[in-house]
Amino acid sequence: MLFRLLRPAIFALDSESAHRMAIEGLRLMPHRAPARAGQLAVELAGVAFPNPVGVAAGFDKDAEVPDALLGLGFGFAEVGSITPRPQAGNPKPRLFRLVEDRAVINRMGFNNSGAEAALKRLKRRRGRSGVVGINIGANKDSDDRIEDYAIMTRMMTPHASYLAVNISSPNTPGLRALQDEGALTELLDAVIEARGAVSEAEPPPIFLKVAPDLEPTDIDAIARIALDKKLSALIVSNTTISRPELRSHHAGEVGGLSGAPLKPLATQRVRDFRSATGGTIPLVGVGGIASAEDAWERIKAGASLVQLYSAMVYEGPGLGAKIVRGLERLMKREGYSTIAEAVGSE
Numbered sequence: 010m011l012f013r014l015l016r017p018a019i020f021a022l023d024s025e026s027a028h029r030m031a032i033e034g035l036r037l038m039p040h041r042a043p044a045r046a047g048q049l050a051v052e053l054a055g056v057a058f059p060n061p062v063g064v065a066a067g068f069d070k071d072a073e074v075p076d077a078l079l080g081l082g083f084g085f086a087e088v089g090s091i092t093p094r095p096q097a098g099n100p101k102p103r104l105f106r107l108v109e110d111r112a113v114i115n116r117m118g119f120n121n122s123g124a125e126a127a128l129k130r131l132k133r134r135r136g137r138s139g140v141v142g143i144n145i146g147a148n149k150d151s152d153d154r155i156e157d158y159a160i161m162t163r164m165m166t167p168h169a170s171y172l173a174v175n176i177s178s179p180n181t182p183g184l185r186a187l188q189d190e191g192a193l194t195e196l197l198d199a200v201i202e203a204r205g206a207v208s209e210a211e212p213p214p215i216f217l218k219v220a221p222d223l224e225p226t227d228i229d230a231i232a233r234i235a236l237d238k239k240l241s242a243l244i245v246s247n248t249t250i251s252r253p254e255l256r257s258h259h260a261g262e263v264g265g266l267s268g269a270p271l272k273p274l275a276t277q278r279v280r281d282f283r284s285a286t287g288g289t290i291p292l293v294g295v296g297g298i299a300s301a302e303d304a305w306e307r308i309k310a311g312a313s314l315v316q317l318y319s320a321m322v323y324e325g326p327g328l329g330a331k332i333v334r335g336l337e338r339l340m341k342r343e344g345y346s347t348i349a350e351a352v353g354s355e
Contacts, residue, residue, distance in 0.1 A: 012325030041080030054241035082330030089144030095123035107257035116264030214241030272297025283311030301335020
């Protein structure tokens with residue numbers, strides 16, 4: 010209700026200023042304990058998620074407010090993308106609301122304060138409960154992007170519930186080329202080796218975040234490599250460079266499209282990767298999830314967890330808890346006792 014009252018004032022601001030205001034608001038929010046495990050609890054790769062609804066990377070780029078997000082009822086929060094060195098990202102304006110389409114286009118370009126700044130914040134939360142994934146990326150001007158991922162892995166391993174290797178942003182030129190079979194194999198070998206070099210009794214699992222704009226041969230190759238490297242999950246998917254029919258005057262902006270128009274493509278990609286992996290690798294469904302019904306559809310298509318971000322622009326920060334309550338009702342209505350039973354049930 011409060012968000013609905015404030016939304017006209019928020020939407021009067023440019024998108025990036027509004028986002029910054031949201032982060033500052035969460036910084037000032039009184040501490041709340043993270044969600045407790047209940048009937049929606051999911052165990053994936055040895056990590057206990059109290060519920061399957063998380064915040065996608067991109068919202069909290071610099072790991073400023075993961076605990077505040079968990080206090081809103083989300084089952085997990087993924088911070089980043091974080092790169093070894095700070096970078097300003099692409100020129101502004103670079104973030105656009107497509108209100109008529111309930112969508113967002115961004116060409117942020119991995120803007121963040123760098124690994125050292127994020128690391129200081131993450132060290133301060135050591136000992137706190139709650140699932141916090143760390144999404145890692147490479148600097149735009151890096152001479153060796155694979156080494157960037159190895160550096161990030163070594164730095165973030167002690168502080169991550171899981172590591173998300175992001176090779177699917179459309180806003181860093183050439184980054185998606187790392188999804189090619191040879192490059193992806195080399196990258197994952199470097200990440201796995203770097204994780205092993207860090208003294209951790211139980212190192213965090215590795216998730217790989219992929220793009221929705223893939224051909225069937227790409228999906229098969231990524232699935233084959235993910236199986237071979239024993240990845241713990243695939244995050245399906247990032248923003249799309251495709252353009253379905255849109256009504257907003259921002260429709261022609263360059264960048265990655267997210268929100269409601271991404272839903273059909275992202276849902277299909279979950280089905281595709283479920284099929285390509287034979288259901289043996291857990292999937293995290295992202296893209297166009299704005300309701301409990303959307304989340305339930307993605308779970309039944311094959312996702313063990315779901316994430317959202319763009320929908321919060323339109324529905325506010327209470328959306329995660331609302332979806333959790335809705336999932337409890339849907340699961341009960343359809344006769345499932347756990348989320349795991351429903352995964353891939355369509």
